[in-house]
Amino acid sequence: MGEIGPIRRWLPGSAPETVTRTAACAVIDVDLDSPDPGRGMELVRSFAEKSSIPIICVLDYSAEELERKLRVAKIRALGAAAISRPFEPSDLIDAVRNKDDQAFERKAVEHGGAVGLGVAAAHGMLTNIFRASRGGRPVPFDQVKVKDVVIIDALRTSGIKAWLDLVRQHHNATYRHSLLVTGVAVAFAQALDMRIEDQQRLARAGLLHNIGNALLPLDILENPDVLTEQELEQVKKHPVLGYELLVREGGFPEEILACVRHHHEFLDGSGYPDGLSGLQIPDLVRIVTIADVFCVLSEQHAEKSRMAVERTLGVMESMIGKLDGDLLRAFRTIAWDPA
Numbered sequence: 001m002g003e004i005g006p007i008r009r010w011l012p013g014s015a016p017e018t019v020t021r022t023a024a025c026a027v028i029d030v031d032l033d034s035p036d037p038g039r040g041m042e043l044v045r046s047f048a049e050k051s052s053i054p055i056i057c058v059l060d061y062s063a064e065e066l067e068r069k070l071r072v073a074k075i076r077a078l079g080a081a082a083i084s085r086p087f088e089p090s091d092l093i094d095a096v097r098n099k100d101d102q103a104f105e106r107k108a109v110e111h112g113g114a115v116g117l118g119v120a121a122a123h124g125m126l127t128n129i130f131r132a133s134r135g136g137r138p139v140p141f142d143q144v145k146v147k148d149v150v151i152i153d154a155l156r157t158s159g160i161k162a163w164l165d166l167v168r169q170h171h172n173a174t175y176r177h178s179l180l181v182t183g184v185a186v187a188f189a190q191a192l193d194m195r196i197e198d199q200q201r202l203a204r205a206g207l208l209h210n211i212g213n214a215l216l217p218l219d220i221l222e223n224p225d226v227l228t229e230q231e232l233e234q235v236k237k238h239p240v241l242g243y244e245l246l247v248r249e250g251g252f253p254e255e256i257l258a259c260v261r262h263h264h265e266f267l268d269g270s271g272y273p274d275g276l277s278g279l280q281i282p283d284l285v286r287i288v289t290i291a292d293v294f295c296v297l298s299e300q301h302a303e304k305s306r307m308a309v310e311r312t313l314g315v316m317e318s319m320i321g322k323l324d325g326d327l328l329r330a331f332r333t334i335a336w337d338p339a
């Protein structure tokens with residue numbers, strides 16, 4: 001575990017407030033087989049009440065007994081994560097991440113309204129897809145399309161600004177970006193009066209467009225510094241990695257595969273990975289590309305105001321030739337300000 005960072009041990013009975021003042025997370029061993037498993041549960045409860053850091057309980061819940069399951073459920077109800085033994089240091093990191101993701105999803109649901117439900121639905125699908133891909137588990141297409149009507153309804157009812165405001169509270173840049181692109185692509189489709197089926201396609205394409213990133217090393221993906229040339233080359237493989245992943249999985253429609261593989265292509269042929277140009281790039285891909293460029297550029301502004309939208313649109317208009325001019329003009333008509 002030392003590879004994560006400094007480890008500090010404490011004795012049972014230490015005050016959680018003292019122990020956790022400088023810790024990034026608390027790992028508590030809960031022995032469900034001890035004569036008094038309630039003591040471990042008490043410790044978890046005490047940390048949950050008196051500290052705000054993530055709590056991860058390590059336990060052995062490979063057995064199927066109902067009593068154990070109930071205790072695991074109680075641990076989770078206290079807001080703690082549970083992982084089973086044996087585990088790797090990376091499992092601890094994943095447990096903290098998953099807990100943060102669950103916290104965001106709860107926040108979205110508590111936010112309420114169509115936008116809260118829509119963002120929570122999109123987030124649930126996105127995290128399932130990414131975790132499965134990272135873990136080498138299947139990503140069936142049926143899982144990706146199950147709640148897209150909720151997403152579409154959220155954009156239609158609450159508008160893009162509410163979507164962006166909520167999604168921007170997500171701590172993880174990879175998830176945040178895919179959720180932003182999903183919202184912007186669907187809002188764009190609505191501004192274009194596209195059929196509901198096309199809105200659904202764009203919701204799915206938005207969630208999946210960067211799925212190849214799930215196969216990149218996290219230290220590159222989450223590196224806050226400027227990437228080296230070699231790292232950039234690796235990042236640029238994500239469209240092909242994502243495409244190949246979904247082709248291997250099978251059952252994904254051509255238009256979704258095209259969005260995953262080609263969302264970094266430009267009309268003048270200067271994009272990647274295949275250097276497609278002009279009519280080789282289908283409309284659905286062009287829409288995802290515009291949503292993607294908008295989200296990347298607008299995330300670079302510290303303030304997320306109408307000014308940031310204006311400046312971003314200005315930069316994008318200087319990219320006509322790479323991006324579709326007619327679509328860009330229509331992109332302006334999205335209701336960036338709430339009615």
Ligand SMILES: [Fe+2]
Pocket residue numbers: 209210238263264
């Ligand atoms: Fe991408």
